[in-house]
Ligand SMILES: Nc1ncnc2c1ncn2[C@@H]1O[C@H](COP(=O)(O)OP(=O)(O)O)[C@@H](O)[C@H]1O
């Protein structure tokens with residue numbers, strides 16, 4: 325379980341997050357939605373400890389992230405898998421070396437054991453015969469999948485995904501979404517996903533939080549989202565003329 | 575002023591992160607080998623060419639400017655040797671390296687920063703500064719003194735070649751000059767300087783890369799800064815070390 329209370333973060337005096345409190349449960353995909361520039365990435369990076377909040381607390385089970393020394397923080401990070409917006413694959417390494425990277429540091433496995441795990445993870449994200457390719461030789465969707473494979477390499481308890489389907493076509497998006505949901509349920513991971521894609525919201529959102537210029541304006545299930553009274557949320561969800569039209573019929 | 579103090583503070587904090595025990599010794603040594611190849615071995619050709627030519631030019635210049643017939647001709651060899659060992663093979667070569675490997679390091683680490691690869695490492699629990707930077711500093715500090723030796727040797731050969739080719743002085747005068755009042759200590763002095771410069775170049779470039787912001791333009795800016803700052807530091811430390819050691 326991840327819990328954050330009253331998070332604040334600003335950059336050079338400009339507030340980006342204000343008074344955000346959340347709670348995420350294992351085995352669930354919790355979504356953070358919002359327009360681009362609303363602070364989703366900053367929230368995600370603050371939750372995992374890449375940014376230090378100006379105020380507030382972040383709890384992982386009974387560990388207070390904001391009070392951990394660098395060694396315990398490192399230990400916690402080993403339990404967190406993260407998929408970055410641009411995949412952030414190491415461009416100096418092949419696909420297989422990317423997935424193996426955390427294993428090299430934190431396991432004493434033999435090469436065969438590592439290879440077995442690498443192939444398992446790659447197969448889990450439906451990638452085969454790309455082991456020796458460089459990240460730059462892969463399509464965007466394949467890079468994301470390698471990113472997921474790398475994030476789950478060491479069986480994380482927590483998984484964070486920053487816009488896992490930005491820049492992907494709709495069918496690949498749904499593939500990635502389902503993959504993340506399956507993995508979350510299969511291994512009881514606490515998963516947090518940033519997105520601005522409404523398809524994902526309806527597809528995999530167990531719990532959805534809407535942030536609007538750094539504030540958490542609305543929280544609920546993906547079913548409630550279509551019935552919400554929050555004006556900013558409605559503007560976001562029913563942004564296109566088509567959607568507005570549909571809403572007027574419902 | 576406040577800005578530069580802040581930079582020094584940030585640099586110090588980064589170095590504290592860099593100089594920690596690597597997570598896995600084996601990974602460190604593997605990276606050390608990779609960096610030695612990339613930073614040092616791959617620099618030998620350019621350093622070699624520059625040294626050959628400069629050695630030759632120094633000999634010609636010195637010979638042409640020693641019009642006084644009472645100064646023995648062998649002094650040309652002596653002067654060339656002193657020039658090379660005292661300044662050229664350490665300071666000049668370090669400035670060349672600041673351009674070549676400094677920009678390489680800053681842009682490599684900078685682009686890893688802006689594409690979130692460094693965040694990805696930190697999120698795995700890997701000490702990214704230690705993994706990325708320590709092997710570069712280690713390779714550069716331990717091996718660039720040998721670049722100085724190579725440069726010195728090739729500079730002398732360049733001088734010899736021009737002596738033989740033009741007959742500006744005789745070959746045996748040149749060799750006598752090279753051996754005249756030879757102080758091995760100067761070579762040590764120059765190697766020590768080079769090790770310090772090696773540290774400056776790699777750590778400063780890594781620093782600017784590690785904190786790069788603002789997309790690919792930002793990466794370009796940080797590699798320019800890396801070259802400018804490390805070049806100035808090389809000249810300052812040249813002065814300081816010369817005062818201290820000689
Ligand atoms: N490292 C940073 N320094 C300064 N400002 C930042 C930084 N990261 C994000 N911001 C600002 O915070 C706001 C939210 O950004 P972000 O979280 O990336 O939005 P998004 O919801 O699209 O992920 C933006 O206005 C951005 O300019």
Ligand SMILES: [Mg+2]
Pocket residue numbers: 364365366409486487
């Ligand atoms: Mg974002």
